[in-house]
Amino acid sequence: xxxxxxxxxxxxxKSGTSVKIECRSLDFxxxxxxxxxxxxxxxxxxxxxxxxxxxATYEQGVEKDKFLINHASLTLSTxxxxxxxxxxxxxxxxxxxxxxxxxxxxxxxxxTRLTVL
Amino acid sequence: xxxITQTQPGMFVQEKEAVTLDCTYDTSxxxxxxxxxxxxxxxxxxFLIYQGSYDQQNxxxxxxxxxxxxxxxxxxxxxxxSQLGDSAMYFCAMRGAGGTSYGKLTFGQGTILTVHx
Numbered sequence: 001x002x003x004x005x006x007x008x009x010x011x012x013x014k015s016g017t018s019v020k021i022e023c024r025s026l027d028f029x030x031x032x033x034x035x036x037x038x039x040x041x042x043x044x045x046x047x048x049x050x051x052x053x054x055x056a057t058y059e060q061g062v063e064k065d066k067f068l069i070n071h072a073s074l075t076l077s078t079x080x081x082x083x084x085x086x087x088x089x090x091x092x093x094x095x096x097x098x099x100x101x102x103x104x105x106x107x108x109x110x111x112t113r114l115t116v117l
Numbered sequence: 118x119x120x121i122t123q124t125q126p127g128m129f130v131q132e133k134e135a136v137t138l139d140c141t142y143d144t145s146x147x148x149x150x151x152x153x154x155x156x157x158x159x160x161x162x163x164f165l166i167y168q169g170s171y172d173q174q175n176x177x178x179x180x181x182x183x184x185x186x187x188x189x190x191x192x193x194x195x196x197x198x199s200q201l202g203d204s205a206m207y208f209c210a211m212r213g214a215g216g217t218s219y220g221k222l223t224f225g226q227g228t229i230l231t232v233h234x
Contacts, residue, residue: 032220043208043224044162091160097220106212106222108154108162 023094140209
């Protein structure tokens with residue numbers, strides 16, 4: 001099956017520091033990866049679409065300078081939360097898209113729980 | 118613009134009984150895909166079932182079936198023979214096929230399902 005990993009699974013940091021989250025497709029190449037944010041007991045909100053070799057496309061209301069996304073290879077996308085503050089504490093989930101026949105599917109990573117003190 | 122609505126914040130079901138989780142959607146795309154995901158307390162997103170907008174038959178995957186009523190724009194998930202391990206948050210999602218919606222998943226608010234022994 002298609003496996004997506006995220007690292008770290010959990011991170012606690014001090015306010016003002018930057019945190020990098022990695023998303024990897026382990027057994028397939030993903031030209032497109034997506035980054036989502038989820039607050040407790042709420043829905044997943046798409047933050048940005050990451051395409052390999054090009055700039056990410058951010059959803060309305062998402063600060064691109066705060067949430068830096070890099071998709072340097074077909075198997076790795078990174079999300080860096082710069083100058084993190086307590087309100088950035090959330091569950092961040094990535095997904096990678098693969099085409100299987102006529103269906104394009106998204107496979108999700110296990111998520112990263114960020115806590116900013 | 119796409120919109121997914123799940124009107125049941127929480128549902129309770131007795132073990133071995135069937136349960137229906139409601140989902141309605143709105144889109145102007147002629148072609149779209151509908152998904153259901155399960156999210157246990159660990160946070161991982163588990164794909165359950167997919168229905169394409171042009172599929173003539175309702176999708177089924179083991180104990181999961183999708184009651185697709187295109188004219189009513191509804192895509193309800195039916196879980197038969199509920200098990201204690203089915204207790205989780207369930208999300209309905211739509212993927213658009215064109216324009217700015219292409220490839221993006223839009224999620225509903227989610228329904229927390231609790232299975233009682």
